[in-house]
Amino acid sequence: MSYRVSDAVIRRLPGYYRHLRELEEAGVRQISSAQLGMRLKTTASQVRQDIACFGRFGQPGAGYGVTDLKRHIGAILGLDREHRMVIIGAGNIGRAVANYPTFKKNGFITAAVFDANPEEVGRTVAGLPVRHFNELETFLDMEKIDIGILSLPSGDAQQALELLTGKGVLAIWNFAPVDLKCDEDAVVVNVHLSESLQILSYKMHAAART
Amino acid sequence: MSYRVSDAVIRRLPGYYRHLRELEEAGVRQISSAQLGMRLKTTASQVRQDIACFGRFGQPGAGYGVTDLKRHIGAILGLDREHRMVIIGAGNIGRAVANYPTFKKNGFITAAVFDANPEEVGRTVAGLPVRHFNELETFLDMEKIDIGILSLPSGDAQQALELLTGKGVLAIWNFAPVDLKCDEDAVVVNVHLSESLQILSYKMHAAART
Numbered sequence: 341m342s343y344r345v346s347d348a349v350i351r352r353l354p355g356y357y358r359h360l361r362e363l364e365e366a367g368v369r370q371i372s373s374a375q376l377g378m379r380l381k382t383t384a385s386q387v388r389q390d391i392a393c394f395g396r397f398g399q400p401g402a403g404y405g406v407t408d409l410k411r412h413i414g415a416i417l418g419l420d421r422e423h424r425m426v427i428i429g430a431g432n433i434g435r436a437v438a439n440y441p442t443f444k445k446n447g448f449i450t451a452a453v454f455d456a457n458p459e460e461v462g463r464t465v466a467g468l469p470v471r472h473f474n475e476l477e478t479f480l481d482m483e484k485i486d487i488g489i490l491s492l493p494s495g496d497a498q499q500a501l502e503l504l505t506g507k508g509v510l511a512i513w514n515f516a517p518v519d520l521k522c523d524e525d526a527v528v529v530n531v532h533l534s535e536s537l538q539i540l541s542y543k544m545h546a547a548a549r550t
Numbered sequence: 551m552s553y554r555v556s557d558a559v560i561r562r563l564p565g566y567y568r569h570l571r572e573l574e575e576a577g578v579r580q581i582s583s584a585q586l587g588m589r590l591k592t593t594a595s596q597v598r599q600d601i602a603c604f605g606r607f608g609q610p611g612a613g614y615g616v617t618d619l620k621r622h623i624g625a626i627l628g629l630d631r632e633h634r635m636v637i638i639g640a641g642n643i644g645r646a647v648a649n650y651p652t653f654k655k656n657g658f659i660t661a662a663v664f665d666a667n668p669e670e671v672g673r674t675v676a677g678l679p680v681r682h683f684n685e686l687e688t689f690l691d692m693e694k695i696d697i698g699i700l701s702l703p704s705g706d707a708q709q710a711l712e713l714l715t716g717k718g719v720l721a722i723w724n725f726a727p728v729d730l731k732c733d734e735d736a737v738v739v740n741v742h743l744s745e746s747l748q749i750l751s752y753k754m755h756a757a758a759r760t
Contacts, residue, residue: 350752354745358727381729413557418751432649434643442727448751487750511754513747515566517652519591527757529750533741534652535564537723540697540739541628541658542560544721547737 345393352390353417355380372403380455422447424485426509428500429492430455430463430470433515433533437489438466451483456496473500480507487511494518501528555603562600563627565590568621582613594697632657634695636719638710639702640665643725643743646701648676658697662689666706682708692718697721704728711738732749 359379363371373391374384391397391409394416398404414420425443427434430453437443438450453465456473463470471479479485480503488504490497490512497516504512505526512528514520517535520528569589573581583601584594601607601619604626605666608614616756624630635653637644640663648660662753663675673680681689689695690713698714700707700722707726714722715736722738727745730738 345756350749354742355729357748358745379729387573416752417748418755419748423751432646436646437743439642440743443747446744448747486754487747493750496716510757511750513750519565523631525757527559527750527753529746529753531741531743531746532564533602533647533650534656535568536739536741537658537697538564538567538627538629538656539560540721540723540737541633542626543739544696545628546555547720547735 349390349393352380353413356390357410357413357417357419360406360413363406364410368406369448370403371406373398376404392549397545404411418499419446423487424449424451424483425489425502425513426451426455426476426479426520427465427489427491428455428473428476428504429490429515430457430460430465431491434489434491435465437491437515438468448487451485452479454479476503477507480504480509485509487513489512490516490520492516501526551741559600562590562592563623566598566600567620567623567627567629570616570623573616574620578616581612581616583608586614620642629656632659633659633697634659634693635687635697635699635723636686636695636714636716637663637675637699637701638665638683638686639700639725640667640670640675642700644699644701645699646676646679647725660687661693664689686710686713687717690714690719695719697723700724700726700730702726711736 373387377387379385397409397412425448427438427450434453437463438453450466452469453468453470454473454476455461455470460470461472488509490500492500494516497514497518498520501512501520501522505522510526512526514528514530522528571673572650584595587594587597607619635658637648637660644663660676661679663678663680664683664686665680669683670680682712698719700710702710704726705723707728708730711722711730711732715732720736722732722736724738724740729740732738
């Protein structure tokens with residue numbers, strides 16, 4: 341099954357999943373598009389449109405079954421299977437990602453952590469020994485890895501991406517503040533912390549001006 | 551001066567700033583909208599429109615002065631002044647943010663780190679002693695703080711936001727995976743790591759389906 345879905349809808353999907361999980365945990369079994377919209381600060385019509393991108397769900401009048409819809413959106417997000425990840429860069433960001441509590445719960449498993457600095461090698465991060473970056477290629481020959489996480493200096497990120505994608509790791513989660521180039525069959529999602537903080541700064545000053 | 555600028559333009563501004571800084575460091579003095587667009591993977595016309603949102607810049611034919619435009623976009627982003635921040639939550643994310651190298655260079659200074667866990671209190675994070683969350687209110691009475699960073703469990707985030715905004719901290723950078731409610735005079739920018747990873751997962755599977 342293939343979808344053509346806008347980036348705006350994709351960006352909202354994890355929010356749907358989170359709210360549906362919270363509703364399920366609270367024992368809610370059915371929810372209307374209006375109620376779901378209120379939680380997500382959007383309209384009933386937007387909710388219906390978003391969900392309709394992925395097939396037919398819900399009954400007019402009865403709304404959506406919370407567990408069914410959560411499971412379906414989870415599957416769209418790939419949360420119904422396990423993903424194995426490697427973290428490249430055992431600095432502060434790499435360690436924070438390795439220790440982040442909910443990734444494992446959602447099936448995102450850190451298989452190994454690498455660093456180019458010999459002083460980091462052998463240290464333990466989230467229960468894993470840090471390996472030398474030189475071992476990454478051999479590691480990727482032996483293990484099936486889905487996601488490469490780049491938490492290393494900007495200047496080293498492109499080379500690491502090329503090594504990963506060359507070995508078939510087609511999803512790159514990039515924390516380095518640099519725009520990476522990659523083949524069309526690979527996907528990159530960036531978390532640019534400096535840029536996010538600058539946007540906050542912009543909005544704060546814009547709010548003060550009005 | 552007040553602007554009405556779309557979110558899409560705002561999201562691109564830090565990228566402009568980063569590329570202009572790199573160009574300045576490389577000794578480039580003038581750049582055309584087409585060249586800037588190539589670096590930012592967009593069109594010359596988009597660049598001209600984006601920049602025109604903030605006033606008149608550049609000369610037809612000569613392009614933009616790199617240093618001038620960088621300084622101007624920096625000022626729009628508030629990078630021409632200092633911002634003082636408090637970090638609430640000294641866990642992995644809080645420590646990674648406290649130690650992030652480029653914030654200070656851009657004038658974002660961490661003034662203090664707080665945690666509700668007595669075992670964290672007194673530990674050193676990025677050269678600062680972790681203070682108990684109970685001291686936050688008194689601290690905010692004495693110090694001018696611009697930005698509150700929430701790197702604490704979801705269940706505690708709303709209360710921390712209310713304490714901060716009640717004391718005049720009107721910019722909240724939220725890493726807790728929860729939607730926060732706040733008054734209209736405050737601004738919240740979220741970094742939802744789990745959601746970003748889910749979007750990567752979605753895109754990887756969508757790419758595999760096509």
